[in-house]
Amino acid sequence: MSYTFQFGVIAQYQNEILAGIWMTIKLSVASIILGCACGIVLASVRSMKPGIGRILVDAYVEIIRNTPFLVQLFIVYFGMPGLGIRVSAVTAALIGMTINLAAYSTEIIRAGIESIHKSQIEAGEALGFTRLQIYRHVIIMPAIAKVYPALCSQFVLMMLASSVCSAISTNELAASAAFVESQSFRSFEVYIVVTLIYLALALALRGVLAMIGLWLFGRRVARRTAVALPEVQT
Amino acid sequence: MILRTFGFSEFGFLVSALLWTVVLTIIALSGGGIVGFFIALARTSTHRWLRIVAATYIQIIQGIPVLMILFLSYYGLSLAGLQLPPLVAAGASMTIYASGYLAEIWRGCIQSVPKQQWEASESLAMTRTQQYRYVILPQALRISLPSTVGFAVQVVKNTSITSIIGFVELARAGQLINNATFQPFRVFIAVAALYFVVCYPLSQLSRWLERRLHARSHR
Numbered sequence: 001m002s003y004t005f006q007f008g009v010i011a012q013y014q015n016e017i018l019a020g021i022w023m024t025i026k027l028s029v030a031s032i033i034l035g036c037a038c039g040i041v042l043a044s045v046r047s048m049k050p051g052i053g054r055i056l057v058d059a060y061v062e063i064i065r066n067t068p069f070l071v072q073l074f075i076v077y078f079g080m081p082g083l084g085i086r087v088s089a090v091t092a093a094l095i096g097m098t099i100n101l102a103a104y105s106t107e108i109i110r111a112g113i114e115s116i117h118k119s120q121i122e123a124g125e126a127l128g129f130t131r132l133q134i135y136r137h138v139i140i141m142p143a144i145a146k147v148y149p150a151l152c153s154q155f156v157l158m159m160l161a162s163s164v165c166s167a168i169s170t171n172e173l174a175a176s177a178a179f180v181e182s183q184s185f186r187s188f189e190v191y192i193v194v195t196l197i198y199l200a201l202a203l204a205l206r207g208v209l210a211m212i213g214l215w216l217f218g219r220r221v222a223r224r225t226a227v228a229l230p231e232v233q234t
Numbered sequence: 235m236i237l238r239t240f241g242f243s244e245f246g247f248l249v250s251a252l253l254w255t256v257v258l259t260i261i262a263l264s265g266g267g268i269v270g271f272f273i274a275l276a277r278t279s280t281h282r283w284l285r286i287v288a289a290t291y292i293q294i295i296q297g298i299p300v301l302m303i304l305f306l307s308y309y310g311l312s313l314a315g316l317q318l319p320p321l322v323a324a325g326a327s328m329t330i331y332a333s334g335y336l337a338e339i340w341r342g343c344i345q346s347v348p349k350q351q352w353e354a355s356e357s358l359a360m361t362r363t364q365q366y367r368y369v370i371l372p373q374a375l376r377i378s379l380p381s382t383v384g385f386a387v388q389v390v391k392n393t394s395i396t397s398i399i400g401f402v403e404l405a406r407a408g409q410l411i412n413n414a415t416f417q418p419f420r421v422f423i424a425v426a427a428l429y430f431v432v433c434y435p436l437s438q439l440s441r442w443l444e445r446r447l448h449a450r451s452h453r
Binding site: 065074079083178185188 | 294296297298299300301302303305306309310311312313314315387391392394395397398405408409412417418419422423425426429430433434437
């Protein structure tokens with residue numbers, strides 16, 4: 001098998017590829033912020049006393065975690081118009097990614113909240129903290145600090161999974177790759193280049209998240225974040 | 235043209251496609267298990283270069299989307315003159331994907347066997363192979379069981395991505411039926427339900443194993 005690589009051809013399509021990278025970054029950042037915010041709220045509901053809220057959150061988490069992201073995207077993009085809600089491919093991708101990431105981050109943050117010892121809350125009460133202060137300083141922030149590396153791994157996995165959004169014609173990086181391939185017919189080169197771009201994006205995202213960890217929680221958490229590989233959620 | 239509606243025979247088609255999802259999962263787990271096992275051994279080896287090569291492999295596989303592995307092996311290799319049928323391309327890609335993650339899971343398990351176990355077996359004059367065979371791996375296997383079963387759930391779900399290169403498994407079957415019936419909501423809810431039926435018991439099994447093995451190690 002002799003094959004000559006022609007990477008020069010790809011350079012002509014740099015605008016398409018850059019547009020794809022930009023869309024992947026936008027989708028990832030937006031879904032990380034929205035998904036994480038939902039995760040904090042849902043994990044807080046989940047850690048309250050048993051009741052209907054807790055059952056609903058559990059059901060949501062189990063359903064999302066036990067069905068493929070691609071099928072969730074199909075339901076949002078193809079299924080919702082049947083209910084009278086028509087959304088663009090980009091919006092559908094963002095909704096799908098947020099719904100998916102919210103379920104995983106709920107589960108991760110819940111584990112963090114459960115690891116907070118009851119005596120910590122009592123200590124907070126003894127110091128005269130209000131309930132909101134206890135919730136913020138004693139429960140949520142330490143809980144997130146504990147699970148921050150796992151949470152970041154999930155964010156990286158979500159960024160990589162966003163490539164699947166090309167299946168519902170969202171014009172992100174994987175879709176740009178398919179477009180350039182159809183124009184240039186150099187599929188091997190295109191996919192090698194785009195794979196390397198994803199690798200760079202994953203490393204960059206991990207670096208940025210480690211910096212945010214440094215700013216929020218200090219050096220130890222940031223270091224663990226920078227070296228941690230995506231953890232597989234069980 | 236008379237539109238078909240989503241009925242019993244369509245559901246039957248979905249169930250038969252589910253079989254291919256299961257087949258692909260088994261290929262990925264067995265193939266990825268074999269490759270991943272050796273990479274996990276290399277990752278915990280005493281040779282520095284083996285460790286570096288294995289770590290790089292794991293970092294790369296975990297840093298790229300499964301979809302790109304699939305595109306490279308299906309479209310990429312066909313341009314280079316090696317045309318793989320969708321099943322082979324899908325099976326090979328899922329194997330590569332699973333190997334990167336299983337290697338990392340199992341590395342963690344091998345390394346979580348207490349250091350004293352290595353020292354004790356060394357003081358019994360065991361060779362490195364004997365240490366692995368009789369002391370380390372049996373313990374690592376037990377530790378790895380919950381997370382390996384948990385990862386199987388990820389593999390079942392990720393096989394859906396092979397539908398993008400046209401391999402007819404459950405997700406692709408759903409698309410085909412949707413094209414014939416135009417009842418996307420019903421069709422894809424049914425598809426999701428079928429995935430759930432496979433994945434949920436596995437998730438619960440993983441959780442049960444975790445509780446059980448955890449409880450035992452603390453006795």
